[in-house]
Amino acid sequence: MRHFSRLFSVMAGPRPVVCSGPSGVGKSTLLKKLMKEYEGVFGFSISHTTRKPRPGEQNGIDYHYVTRDVMQAGIDNGDFIESAEFSGNLYGTSKAAVQEVQSKNLICLLDIDMQGVKNIKKTDLNPMFISIQPPSMEILEKRLRGRKTESEESLQKRLQTAKIEMEFSKEPGAFDVIIINDNLDDAYAKLKDALKEEIHKVKKVSS
Numbered sequence: 778m779r780h781f782s783r784l785f786s787v788m789a790g791p792r793p794v795v796c797s798g799p800s801g802v803g804k805s806t807l808l809k810k811l812m813k814e815y816e817g818v819f820g821f822s823i824s825h826t827t828r829k830p831r832p833g834e835q836n837g838i839d840y841h842y843v844t845r846d847v848m849q850a851g852i853d854n855g856d857f858i859e860s861a862e863f864s865g866n867l868y869g870t871s872k873a874a875v876q877e878v879q880s881k882n883l884i885c886l887l888d889i890d891m892q893g894v895k896n897i898k899k900t901d902l903n904p905m906f907i908s909i910q911p912p913s914m915e916i917l918e919k920r921l922r923g924r925k926t927e928s929e930e931s932l933q934k935r936l937q938t939a940k941i942e943m944e945f946s947k948e949p950g951a952f953d954v955i956i957i958n959d960n961l962d963d964a965y966a967k968l969k970d971a972l973k974e975e976i977h978k979v980k981k982v983s984s
């Protein structure tokens with residue numbers, strides 16, 4: 778059975794890519810850059826969340842914004858590949874979100890936390906795991922404050938969780954690639970380099 782499901786995940790399209798790292802490190806910035814440069818190559822797995830949209834975020838584009846009741850019902854119904862509580866809110870990857878991207882033969886990009894990384898490892902998705910790390914805690918805090926999206930309480934919670942996420946990234950085998958996002962252009966170049974073979978495969982099929 779396991780062989781069949783593995784075969785299915787291969788047939789379902791190119792290998793997905795998981796991007797993880799502390800809040801404020803620059804995951805969204807890097808992934809948005811990638812999707813803009815490589816339109817028709819990558820597709821974003823749109824997660825569900827119970828957190829409120831930030832100014833500029835759009836329902837069905839950045840996240841599916843739902844109530845806790847709706848989300849819990851979906852989880853209980855088996856609609857999610859993984860879900861986790863992060864900083865007082867629920868987040869999760871629905872099966873439909875990944876299927877939507879894979880049905881178009883795009884490389885599925887997932888932006889998920891450390892718990893999501895651990896849980897995805899137990900599934901047949903078999904993605905590449907990329908960790909984005911800040912040059913220091915001080916710089917991370919500066920970026921989070923500069924983004925102006927968090928209350929002081931939410932900011933402190935995220936910084937606490939960041940320490941745990943940064944320790945996890947050092948565990949051997951936790952990630953395939955670790956990128957330090959110091960200078961944005963350098964980090965973006967490293968991200969593209971890590972994905973170059975997968976990008977090449979998708980471009981070859983679609984051209």
Ligand SMILES: Nc1nc2c(ncn2[C@@H]2O[C@H](COP(=O)(O)OP(=O)(O)O)[C@@H](O)[C@H]2O)c(=O)[nH]1
Nearest residue numbers: 800801824860861863868869870888889890893
């Ligand atoms: N496990 C899991 N984590 C998610 C999912 N979607 C987003 N996250 C993570 O939840 C955390 C908070 O995300 P968000 O509220 O958008 O804040 P930000 O990371 O500071 O931009 C980040 O670590 C995300 O990677 C998901 O579907 N599953």
Ligand SMILES: Nc1ncnc2c1ncn2[C@@H]1O[C@H](COP(=O)(O)OP(=O)(O)O)[C@@H](O)[C@H]1O
Nearest residue numbers: 800801802803804805806920924958959960961
């Ligand atoms: N290399 C970088 N240098 C300076 N600022 C950055 C860099 N990368 C991202 N940022 C800024 O840091 C903040 C957090 O980035 P964001 O992409 O929202 O992080 P995440 O998605 O990991 O929470 C944003 O204001 C973004 O513009």
